[in-house]
Amino acid sequence: MSTRDDRRSYTQHVPIGDRMILNKVQATGPWPTVFELDLGEAAQLNTSNGTTVIKPIDIEYHTEPEYWVDGIHDNRIIAAAMVTVEVDGEPMVLCCRPGVLPVTVGGVRLMVETVGKWAHGFIQYRPLYHGYQDVCFSVIEAGLPWAPEDIMFPIANYRWRSSTYHNTWGSMVPFNCVYYQRGEDLGAIPDRLSVVAMRDGTVVKAPRPGVAQDYNPVTQDVGDGAQIRYSHMNIEYLRTDVVAGTELKRGEHIGLTGQTRIGARKLLYEPRLNVELYLDEIQVNPYPMLIESYFRTYPDEVLALAGNFGHVRTNGTYRLDASRSVARPGSEIVDYEWHLHDGSVVKGIYADVHYERPGYYAEELVVRTADGAEDWDAISVRVYAPTWSKKIARGWAYYSPSREIRPGTEVEFWTCLLDVNNVLIDFGDGSPEQPIGAFDSITHTYEEPGLYMVSVSGEGPKKEPAQVKMRLRVEP
Template sequence: MNNVSILLVMLMLPVFSCTGVKNQLPARVVADLDLGESREITLSNGEKVKLALLDIMEVRDSLRNAIREVHVQVSIDGEVYTLGSGNYNLPVEAGNIQLDCPVVKSYLSNSTGDHWGLIHDARFRLWPAGSSWMEPGTFAYPLKQQWFAGMSQSGNEPTYVDWGENLDNNKIYYHAGHDFGGAEGMDEILSATDGLVISALAETLEGYEDLPGDIRPDVIWILTGQGWYIRYSHLDSVDPSVKPGSRVTMGQRLGVLGKQGYSGGWAHLHFEIKNRETASGKWGTEDAYAYLWEAYMNQYKPKVVAVARPHHLAWTGQQVLLDGSKSKSQGSVIKRYEWIFTDGSVAEGPVQKRSYTRPGEYSEILKVTDSEGHIAYDFAVVQVYDRNPLHHAIPVMQPAFHPTLDIGPGDPVTFLVRTFNTDTGNEVWDFGDGSPTVPVKSASPDKQNYTGGKFAETVHIYAEPGIYIVRVERADENGYRAVAHLHVTVTAR
């Protein structure tokens, strides 16, 4: 073998860094731009594109002045496009590329912190046309759970679970990373990637003490082949094999979902990717929603996915715009959007305007049907507060169920619920199959010890295959209700 051949073989072999993690180049490139700026950007495949940032439009609420929606206008090689930022927006195809805009600088105006390491007006990620968003075969869905099985808080969504959005606090925690609500002590957490464990069980591998966040018993940090740090937080238990210095493989079980650490009392997985691929060189959160979406679609292949998120916040009497247009059919088109509102009324069309006369937590049902007849559901959470008299507490509810996948007729399904802000009454489950309602009572979480206390549990068995819309509700001492929904798919065996 001559020297050139040896060099070629070396180039073809996977490269392992000193950490033992296979090096990997991201499929996307990042560009942080200022308003009015235009720049030539080289994509991961070597092609070049001219990107200009033309405009940024933001929508804020009138309760907390939090950013609820952002649209940016860009030009790509002279063609103008408008796209949504963060908040469950996926990358869009534009000309010869795909791009998204994970964050804009306006978020820093009232954010609790700079999660993004952002020093310019907007951040973009660019992929070649037709490229997958993550390198194929390198990223898996990080838990064994149905898509949108519970509540979620995605990139830059103002946090709203637990005691609800805090109207007395004008600093907003725009969520960094993606939260998956789930069943405490039941839902399994899996490694999204191959990697090296750099922190687990409150211990950290020597040389990695600069990791960008907490070192806690409930937190695992994994270093990936791209040199990215992935954080898994609030675990109920961590598997003994997961310790600093150990290697994990994609899909390997890391532990079980919980509400430990700074969870606010919500049983969920906080999943966050951090890297320094920012113009500032500071640690920034790499928005994970697109990667999670792609991994789930590849692994589970749902025909159609309904998206009614993010949640909404409104005063009584104020108009809310419910938007189901982020729903997608894989390989077909969505031909019908139906809404079934908490008060029993119905409407058709992707976007609906609603207002509410009573404070409370509402859950509006979105049903989408594609042109091949496939159906999917999602729910829009709406938290409504009274301005006159100013009433800052509404009941807020966290429902979950387990298992969420591969449920057959006759299988026991555990339903869990916890309600915040009230000691009055109890939760009432309606399992959506005509069976009698079932009351349970969760203890109101203690703000000083929110990791303590249990969700109220009940087991239900479905006799027949079908998609069931489960409803659970509880009223507080003012008669204000929290209503939540889950969708359970029972498949014939």
């Protein structure tokens, strides 16, 4: 069992050559180690194969415009931080942004959890408990998984991005308050999919049986100083015998995906499961753990990841970026293709899109691997007119079941749109578009296996275009 002192960095001056190394950090697993440094400070990362020295040198922030939330300085939010570091004296840049996975360098797997300004450098809802120094890193020995190999994905029969609602660590939660996501929001129609224990472990906190409490969090101690928290399940579908002290086995049912907040079904437009990871009481980025556990749990060969949300001003250009797409270990993505809202197709990882009109746009991504596997995704891009009020088109769409859809399976689609009129849904299979309400549901069956891009389109209050898209896979 690891202790808190094992995982948290501790201050100790250790001479190496003519430099002083501040912080010796153990990086031997089974969970990543979290440590913080100011610019110019260094840390010695100890593994079973030797040591690696890292020193952050500089931080460059990339921002995007945001006109929904009041009080943001210059109406801009942080979208990424490019952290220049020296690794064993050699310079490199680590990108800190939503959806980034660790990189292997110098005998370790390393990533930037957050930077001080992003963690709580201004007034924001729920700032991080740490991140008071310039850069917060996490690290584990090269060759090790980011979390123990017996960790499984927390939703049964789930397909990644089977909803357009998905918030990843560090992303600005859209159309909300000043809140950069802590944890991972996995969009799902409520009361449909089973939430399961990711690993054997003991429940340390849960709502009283049958009594809704805040967002109904269930916290499970999964050993080695790690705790996983599952939130937003509806109380009537949360097992009444899941209480403090309950032993849960890996894969054991806990409840169903839900929409509870402040003790009631408040998340009408954003139903989801939220997953948080704590290592020795430090909240850390669960995204790498979830991606690795997803490939461990499900047979998908590749995940196209277009990015969840983007923000740009009218007459501005937004750079689409497919580089966060990920293939199963041992496979490789060799082809990237963007299908844009204006009908054009752009080959490559990046595509620069110019937007002349305000609106809510969906841009499609197709990726293919060397062995022929293919996946699709779409990003939602909000194009702001700074002088407009908050009465603008926005929202999401969902479908269920998200996995094990076959020809003849009845699929349920939900629209969760606000300030959108004349809504139509296109199931992507050549069948006629169907009218649907902005907050409504409809069912459809597919006749043939394959990939389909489902589109939900309408008009905003000023007749601006509004569209969201999501990929659906029909299996043979």
